[in-house]
Amino acid sequence: MPDLEQPQTSRGAATYRRILDAATAEFARHGIAGARIERIVKSARTNKAQLYAYFGDKEQLFDTIFLNSLERITDVVPIDADDLPGWAVRLYDEYLRRPDLIRLATWTRLERRPAGHLVETHEHYDDRKLTAITEAQAAGRVRAGDPFDIMAIVIAMSMAWSPVSNVYAATSEEDDHVHAERRALLRDCVRRATAGDGDTPAG
Structure with missing residues (x-):
């Protein structure tokens, strides 16, 4: 270079x-x-x-732009493995604020890396998340399983209404009560999907 x-x-x-x-x-x-x-x-x-x-x-x-976008999401929406539902909701909100960032990731997937990790330097962005999830698993706060897969499913759920959704792309112009209902649903679904032995969801 x-x-x-x-x-x-x-x-x-x-x-x-x-x-x-x-x-x-x-x-x-x-x-x-x-x-x-x-x-x-x-x-x-x-x-x-x-x-x-x-x-x-x-x-x-x-x-430069794409790596800056990854740094922004990592910095603005840091993981909290003790509150994965809250992390998912914060990601949902970030997609509303900056839909361009998720589109950049999608173009990267389509044009550069159709399989495997989105970036070669994925460890830089993933290691802290995976360590946090592993520690929460050891404490029984997050279900057992590959920490990477746990991370992937939470991110995927947070993107259910993202700008690249195949079903429905949400925007910040929608009524607040619509976003509130989605946040509540997302929070509950992530909680149920990731609950550990010490945090078994009711119902």
């Missing part, structure tokens, strides 16, 4: 941020193959030379 220029001034940092924002919207809407650098630089009010200096080619620009 070539050495890339980093913004040295506040003006450069502002341009860098505009490129990131414009490219995030472009890739989320059109995918990797369908995204166009011309549209990105026009929206960011810059030029190709500046974009390439900061990010390299289109593939590298997507890498």
